[in-house]
Amino acid sequence: MTTLKKMLLTGYDKDVVAVLNQSHVLNVTVIFSLLAIPEVDTVGSTIKLSAYLNLAWTDEKLTWDPADYGGIQELSLLVDTVWTPPIILGNGVTTKTIANSWHKVLINHTGVSRVALRGTFNGLCGFTMTFWPFDKQACNLFFVPLGNENIRFIFPSNPIHDDDFIPMGEWTYEQITASYQNRFYTGNDIIYTVKISRHSAFYLLTMIIPLYCVTSLGLFVLLIPCDTGERVGFGITIMLSMVVFMMVIKDEVPKTSEPLPYMCIYINITVFAAFIVNIINFVSLSLFHRNEAQPVGQRYKYLVNLVSMFSGNRTVHPEVKARKNKDDNITCLPSTPEKQLDNVLPSMRKENLEPVEHDFISEPTVKHDKIVTWKDVSNAIDRITFVTLTPLAILATIAGVVYLKAASVYPDWAN
Structure with a gap:
């Protein structure tokens, strides 16, 4: 060797x-x-x-x-x-x-x-x-x-x-x-x-789903009663949580990534949406605490009536409601004058046809006007915002994840 x-x-x-x-x-x-x-x-x-x-x-x-x-x-x-x-x-x-x-x-x-x-x-x-x-x-x-x-x-x-x-x-x-x-x-x-x-399962479980949950919590701030005093702090906390998610993504992508990851765009949109929700929250609180002596405009009344129509609720004048509780017989009178007279005539015969003054004809003609307060306006704004943005956030998140999964391909030069 x-x-x-x-x-x-x-x-x-x-x-x-x-x-x-x-x-x-x-x-x-x-x-x-x-x-x-x-x-x-x-x-x-x-x-x-x-x-x-x-x-x-x-x-x-x-x-x-x-x-x-x-x-x-x-x-x-x-x-x-x-x-x-x-x-x-x-x-x-x-x-x-x-x-x-x-x-x-x-x-x-x-x-x-x-x-x-x-x-x-x-x-x-x-x-x-x-x-x-x-x-x-x-x-x-x-x-x-x-x-x-x-x-x-x-x-x-x-x-x-x-x-x-x-x-x-x-x-x-x-x-x-x-x-x-x-x-x-x-x-x-x-x-x-x-x-x-x-x-992607790790990021789906540790980032995307928690981010969606945080975004949803930002919308649920509108369900917190205005008189609790916790709405503003809760909304700002949600925005800070989203900023933390942005910090996490910053450490995962190149600083000069071109084009920008769609996930970064999505998070920026959620932060902007949280900002808009907080602005609406501030406006709602301002209306809730407004002096009731200040009259409610017709546009606000229309907004409240629109929400009441879809929710099935009705705001009735307090005096009319008290009257209904006081005398059920009057509030249950038939709607036409002829039927009303038919119900009253037997009682007149029973009292020997003595003239008795009744106000049952005039009372049903009382117009049940809706009394809209600033608190009603505030609640209507909260409901409209919540009902509009909640399904939009769900659809946007699901559509975004499905698109990223389906559209992800190798670079053109590698095919």
Whole structure:
């Protein structure tokens, strides 16, 4: 073994491409074996892959006859002692070569050399956060030869191995593809496109549903009685809670995300809606505590009557209501004068036709006018706002989530 190593490495230059004729192109077969995706940093725009980059080539300078060396068919040497393809991750965070000193090259007696470069590849990736947290991402990893080496990367029939992939983190691995790209300054590059999708259940349970609940509580502030004195504080607390959700999202998306995530737009809309509800709350409180001596305008009366019509409630003059409670017989009199006389005549006969003055004819003609107070106006505004915005908030939230889930696609360049 020692004699064989000495023979092979004597006069061997590891910095020269492993071909006897330097004008020839050396073919390097590449197989990518993906093991895991331990980290996806959408804020820092980086993705980290744990994988093997398997390389195979024929070193014309490292051949021997097994019969001359005790039948040795293969020999293992450190990458520092022989030529290996100088490959770097073109869009990596660092520019060091992939091969490390502890990697070993397995060399066959025919010169066929193989090395499995095990490492964690940390590459840069531009993420599209439009449909966050239901987003689908695609990242490219460029493996390029360092320098102007006269080599050419080729793929076997199955250039990707992902049978040993280990799922981890908040992302689902979907697919990885391999392709070539020729550049005049690097030559023949290898591009691996990784497609991943985010697990959205965590964000749905910890952010979207709580945000909807907080938004709904902002509407229920209108059901708190105005005389409790808690409405203003409750409404402001709801707005502060929404600001907290905005702070959470700020830490999840890139600061220069373009276009802006729809979820950020949704949260801004909910904050604006909470602001509008608080403004309506202030107006309602102002009307509730207004001096009753100030007359209620016709528009306010129309608003109260509209709410009463749909709710089935009716505001009756207090004097009329007291009169109805005092004499049920009068309030239950028939509506036509003829039927009223028929009911009264028997009593007149019973009293020997003595003239008795009755006011039963005039009392039913009392007009039951609605007395609208400022408190009624305040309650009507609260009801209209609550009934209008509550279903709108429900539909907007459901439609937004369904749209984000259905519309999320991979970038056009990855399809």
